[in-house]
Amino acid sequence: MIEGWMLVDGSAAGHALVLEDPLSFWGGLDPSTGEIIEAGHPQRGEVVTGRILVMPSGRGSSSSATVLAEAIRAGTAPAGIVLGEPDDIIVIGALVAAELYGVAIPVFVASPDGYATIRDGDQVSLVP
Amino acid sequence: MNSGETAVELTAGDRAWLTGEHGEGAALAMRLVVKMAEVARAPRLRDITQAHIDSCLYHGQAGLDFAERLLGGGATVAIPATLNVSSLDLLHPELVRLDDETRERAKRLMDTHVAFGCRPTWTCAPYQLPDRPGFGEHVAWAESNAIVFANSVLGARTNRYGDFIDICAAITGRVPDSGLHTDEGRRATLLLRLEGLSDELLDAEVLYPVLGHLLGRLAGSQVAAIEWLPSDTSEDRLKAVGAAAASSGSVALFHAIGVTPEAPTGESVIADGAREIVVTAADLRAAREELARVPGGAEIGAVSVGTPHASESELRRLAALVQDERPRVPFYVNTGRGQLAAVGSVADDLADAGVRIVTDTCTYITPVIGGVTGAVMTDSGKWAWYAPSNLGFNVALGSLEECVRSAAAGRVIRDEQVWA
Numbered sequence: 001m002i003e004g005w006m007l008v009d010g011s012a013a014g015h016a017l018v019l020e021d022p023l024s025f026w027g028g029l030d031p032s033t034g035e036i037i038e039a040g041h042p043q044r045g046e047v048v049t050g051r052i053l054v055m056p057s058g059r060g061s062s063s064s065a066t067v068l069a070e071a072i073r074a075g076t077a078p079a080g081i082v083l084g085e086p087d088d089i090i091v092i093g094a095l096v097a098a099e100l101y102g103v104a105i106p107v108f109v110a111s112p113d114g115y116a117t118i119r120d121g122d123q124v125s126l127v128p
Numbered sequence: 129m130n131s132g133e134t135a136v137e138l139t140a141g142d143r144a145w146l147t148g149e150h151g152e153g154a155a156l157a158m159r160l161v162v163k164m165a166e167v168a169r170a171p172r173l174r175d176i177t178q179a180h181i182d183s184c185l186y187h188g189q190a191g192l193d194f195a196e197r198l199l200g201g202g203a204t205v206a207i208p209a210t211l212n213v214s215s216l217d218l219l220h221p222e223l224v225r226l227d228d229e230t231r232e233r234a235k236r237l238m239d240t241h242v243a244f245g246c247r248p249t250w251t252c253a254p255y256q257l258p259d260r261p262g263f264g265e266h267v268a269w270a271e272s273n274a275i276v277f278a279n280s281v282l283g284a285r286t287n288r289y290g291d292f293i294d295i296c297a298a299i300t301g302r303v304p305d306s307g308l309h310t311d312e313g314r315r316a317t318l319l320l321r322l323e324g325l326s327d328e329l330l331d332a333e334v335l336y337p338v339l340g341h342l343l344g345r346l347a348g349s350q351v352a353a354i355e356w357l358p359s360d361t362s363e364d365r366l367k368a369v370g371a372a373a374a375s376s377g378s379v380a381l382f383h384a385i386g387v388t389p390e391a392p393t394g395e396s397v398i399a400d401g402a403r404e405i406v407v408t409a410a411d412l413r414a415a416r417e418e419l420a421r422v423p424g425g426a427e428i429g430a431v432s433v434g435t436p437h438a439s440e441s442e443l444r445r446l447a448a449l450v451q452d453e454r455p456r457v458p459f460y461v462n463t464g465r466g467q468l469a470a471v472g473s474v475a476d477d478l479a480d481a482g483v484r485i486v487t488d489t490c491t492y493i494t495p496v497i498g499g500v501t502g503a504v505m506t507d508s509g510k511w512a513w514y515a516p517s518n519l520g521f522n523v524a525l526g527s528l529e530e531c532v533r534s535a536a537a538g539r540v541i542r543d544e545q546v547w548a
Contacts, residue, residue: 007167027517031188039517060378062182062270062290069190069292088167092292095163099156100193 002114005086008094009128010104012080017051018120019043024060025067025093034076052124053078054115058087068093072103080106080126084115136165136304137172145300153201157296161303164293170304178261179209179298180254182270183291184241185493186215186234194292195240198299206301209246210254212271213437214238215494218250219465219487225495244295250488251464253367253437255282263389266309268297272374273367273436273510279381281366283389285309288380308351308381314390315399316353316383320346323356323406330358332546333527335412336365337509340372342415346405349378353391353398357384364439371436372509376419413547420512420525422503424540429502431455431535432491433528434462435511440470445528447474450481455535460497462486492518505540507531 020042023029028038034049048071058064068090071077077097081090086109098104106126110118118124144150145158165173183191215234217224226234242248249257254269255277261267261284269275269286278284287307289297297303307313320343329335343352354369361384373379383391391397422428433446438461446461461478465487468475478485491497492514497504505524506512512523526534526542533541 026187061272062288062293063185063187065291065293066187066191069194070188073190073193086167088164088293089290091163091167092160095160096194096292097190100190100197 002110002117004108004110004114006106006108006128007086007091008098008105008107010080010106011127012052012106013123013125014050014052014079016054016118016120016122016124017046017048017078018118019053019055022055022057022059025064026061029067029071031067031071031074031076034071048078049076051078052080052082052126054082054118056084058083058090062089065089065093065096069097069100072097072105073101077105080108082115082118082124083107083109084112085109134162134166136162136170138162142173142302151202153198153203154299156198156201157203157299160293160296161300165304165306168304168306170306172305173302174266174305174309175301176207176266176268176297176303178207178267179205179294180212180269180271180274181209181241181246181294181298182212183295184211184214184238186230186237189233191291192233192237195237195295198295199240199243203244203299205245205298207298208259209298210249210257211241211246213250213252213489213493215489217486217488220485223484223486223496224489225498241295244299246298249464249466251437251466252490253439253464256437256439256464257466268294268303270294273371275380276370276374276382277367279308280370280383280388281363288378314351314381316351316397317399317402318347318350318352319355319398319402319404320352321355321404321406323408325409328546329409333365333507334525334530336368337372337507337512337525338412338416338419340369341376341419341509341513342407342412343369343382344373344375344377344379345415347373347377347379349380351381352379353383353385353394355385355394357387359386361387364442367436368509372513375510375513409547416525416547419509420523422522422524422540424542424544426524426540427502427538428457428505428524428534428540429500430458430460430497431505431531432460432462432497432511433507433531435490435492435506435508437467438463440467442528443467443471443478444474446483446532447477449529449532450478450483453532453536454481455483455532456538457535458484458497458500459535460484460486460491462490505531505534
């Protein structure tokens with residue numbers, strides 16, 4: 001049980017993909033494949049689809065909101081997202097996709113202590 | 129999304145939007161605005177007087193689906209709204225090389241935003257239009273260079289709005305009362321003190337995009353103050369600082385002490401405990417090398433200026449310069465249709481000299497420049513930042529005058545003395 005703040009409601013379960021660095025979805029995620037394509041990102045080549053994506057924060061252009069919504073539309077998005085701090089760009093991308101396509105990807109901000117306990121590959125469940 | 133309970137204090141008017149009194153599209157827009165307020169922990173919403181919208185730039189089907197959902201729900205803008213560049217040049221369509229399907233969707237997205245009642249300005253420099261916001265006016269602007277200009281040079285107040293939320297703000301006329309809308313959020317937590325810069329360097333146009341690049345690198349998303357810029361630094365130069373700082377970093381507001389309107393003195397804008405960094409000519413030289421590596425003398429295949437869109441005064445200067453030295457390589461200038469109309473016959477002078485004028489879009493976001501071998505030269509820190517990854521070009525940086533001289537020579541000509 002990890003304490004935190006559910007920014008976008010929903011249920012999800014999957015294996016954690018813990019990113020060492022924040023990812024800019026715009027220019028960093030290919031929404032047609034779910035692959036991380038950001039040059040120089042330590043986890044370039046990993047696929048986010050169906051994982052619980054865990055990263056310290058959002059990063060970069062507001063166009064990341066459209067890229068996340070686009071990934072959700074295409075079925076390549078993570079099952080859920082866990083952040084170390086709130087990010088309005090990720091929230092709006094997830095909310096818009098929920099409105100348009102009826103697919104709710106929960107977005108959760110974990111407490112610092114809780115965030116630190118999540119290990120790559122852990123089975124993580126997000127519940128409302 | 130639960131719109132029933134929220135920690136945000138809503139007015140009766142706000143609630144009426146949520147319950148659909150202004151239509152389903154407007155209710156969706158207000159739900160998203162309220163959610164943004166929750167994420168920002170804003171106590172309430174506040175009114176805005178105008179908006180600048182970036183959601184008209186096509187990034188994929190989801191953006192078009194959202195706009196068409198809003199429009200289908202009867203949404204229109206409640207306040208004056210201008211539109212950012214898009215992926216198409218409607219005045220010069222032959223310049224943009226996109227496949228037919230993408231072109232059709234991009235055009236539909238643009239049409240949808242006009243149908244909301246937004247003005248088809250298609251410019252990234254809405255601050256160059258006549259009815260720009262005044263000091264202390266609250267607005268909702270998207271487009272990173274416009275945001276930093278509005279906050280810094282005009283002293284208007286906007287957060288960094290972007291995809292989806294910008295149009296929701298325009299439809300509702302409301303935004304979260306947080307961040308740069310508040311006095312506290314506008315105080316500088318970083319001070320850059322320029323030290324030992326020669327008068328020649330301070331007078332050199334090319335200093336300003338380079339300074340902006342360094343500012344973005346150092347500040348990230350912090351509010352910064354800069355000390356010791358000349359008090360008569362022009363709007364075009366401040367535009368260059370902001371655009372570069374919003375590219376290499378996420379700078380949404382900088383105070384140039386004694387120059388920008390909110391910062392008559394340092395005391396008025398610098399937060400207690402702000403970090404201080406001394407910036408020397410050597411730091412700036414290094415920043416220039418990092419931003420644009422192509423050296424003097426190198427061959428160039430094209431020149432692109434006007435990122436952000438060239439102002440009227442920049443268009444006039446360019447026309448005078450190319451009168452004497454005609455470009456030998458393709459020379460592009462990006463500008464707004466409003467600026468182009470305002471300069472009248474100067475547009476013909478530019479075309480006669482062989483300058484290719486691009487409106488409604490920009491050469492770094494949509495394929496315009498084709499068949500170029502060699503580096504591309506620009507006067508823009510923003511273009512220099514994005515072109516290598518977006519377009520695969522190596523970039524040289526110089527002043528507008530140096531860009532013209534280099535285009536005539538086919539190789540990079542620039543004054544190294546100012547950096548000595």
